[in-house]
């Protein structure tokens with residue numbers, strides 16, 4: 001038996017078969033699907049005419065619908081399979097394209113400098129100690145023999161929490177933490193982040209890094225301090241570097257010095273970087289003040305020692321010829337990817 005609907009279905013199937021066998025893209029296939037099975041397609045339209053089909057033909061017509069849909073789906077699937085996976089997704093595989101490079105991140109220049117400093121001091125027998133960026137006013141100032149009217153304690157210079165804590169202004173409080181937690185001898189370096197209320201400019205940043213050194217033993221002298229600073233300078237900047245010590249003041253060392261390294265740019269002749277002096281100011285240092293020893297319970301009659309602190313950003317800027325400290329904090333990949 002046959003009726004108009006069954007005839008239309010079978011001729012639609014035939015034309016679909018023809019179109020699909022010559023389909024060359026996913027969109028060709030898709031347009032056949034929409035034409036027949038889509039919401040406004042032929043098959044849904046024909047099924048609306050079912051109500052006009054005489055009852056004795058309904059079962060057969062219904063079967064014809066099911067068969068047509070099944071057949072169509074099969075034809076669509078086969079056509080897709082024939083086009084292959086890359087055409088189905090619409091992408092063309094260029095087999096000559098080079099593989100994608102898996103980029104491995106690089107260390108930040110500040111991390112590079114810290115790693116180098118730590119490696120140099122470890123070779124000389126120092127171990128690494130760390131302290132928190134939020135420390136107590138006591139550890140950052142009082143225990144370090146810093147009088148309550150010392151200018152560095154000014155709220156203009158230091159970030160206070162108002163509850164006896166602050167953002168440490170230097171890595172020197174790690175000296176206190178280490179000495180309080182162990183008996184001498186002590187030989188540590190403490191790298192880390194520090195904070196000061198500075199207005200940012202080419203050489204100032206509100207957060208920056210230092211590396212602290214502390215050596216406590218019997219009979220430690222200024223000569224030991226000088227030799228370690230010189231050894232560090234030669235390892236870090238190169239064998240030609242010389243140092244000089246200038247008298248200075250720090251509350252927690254006595255005597256205190258400022259340690260300069262001969263300018264690595266001009267070899268000491270004088271240039272723009274060293275402001276024609278031939279020297280670069282690198283480190284504050286000195287012999288640990290007896291008052292600091294007393295604050296941590298060490299007997300200054302038995303023990304002596306030195307301490308030093310260096311600015312990591314300054315070391316990085318000199319080593320990599322960076323003329324603005326802010327470049328280190330901009331997170332600009334074009335800048336950061338230059339360092340290895």
Ligand code: PHE
Nearest residue numbers: 170172250284285307308309
């Ligand atoms: N903490 C000092 C500063 O930030 C540096 C320093 C460290 C000086 C250790 C002496 C001894 O300037």
